[in-house]
Amino acid sequence: MFEGLWGYEHPLAGQIRRLEDELDAVFGRGASLTGTRNIRSLPAGGFPAVNIASTPEALLVYLFAPGLDTKAFDISMQQNLLSISGTRDIPVDETATYYRRERFSGEFRRTISLPDDADPERVEAKYLNGILTIRIGRRESTRPRQIEVR
């Protein structure tokens, strides 16, 4: 009964959240830089969020997956498809009263289609401060080459 009092929300709260979601859809999670979504992207707020960057030598995939162990990730790559799966179990304190439970708990999987020059033979991953960074080498042949004019 008292939980109801604690959990009281202003009637506008729902509308504000919807507005936030809309803003997310326009500017934030789930959207790509061009505004066109990848077919494998997750809806707003999906776990874990992913950023991808490229350098002339490698592709860098960042997964924002806090509170996990290096062993929690199952990373595989087939052709240019990179899959990362795992489980994040958040224990629930049965004796406590919860006011907010926004953190993701459960199994997750993200599949990312990388540019065709991604080399599945050269993949490295490291985990620091809750970010999993996967570095995928790019094949030599597709790198821009300087052509000398004689």
Next chain:
Amino acid sequence: MATQRDFTQLEKARAATQATRRNESATRPPVDVFENSDGIRLIADMPGVSKEHLRLQAEGNTLTIEGDLQFEVTDRMEPLHAEVRSTLYRCSFVLSSELDTSQIEAILKDGVLAVRIPKRAAFRPRRIEVQSG
């Protein structure tokens, strides 16, 4: 000459302006908040934040959490896809008077911040012995 009070207000206004400016690009981290008889626990997902880049501030009855997201950046890097745009996490909570803001404890591990806000001793439930007579 400005009085002490004016100064305080000026400081507050300046702080508010800064906060608003910073707020524009801040992300609110997902949080779990729960309570047991000892106090309140707040867990926030803040991937990419290290201890050096985390700021916790309890001012009056407001608890503010801020963290800077940092990730490896190399030369000639071009973004291809970005779900995380902001490099600042920010959230604040209003605390009630039975919580002891001077005893707040925080642990940051693998991008997860765990904050414990204990209740003042007088507000913890006490077992009342029933004596048979």
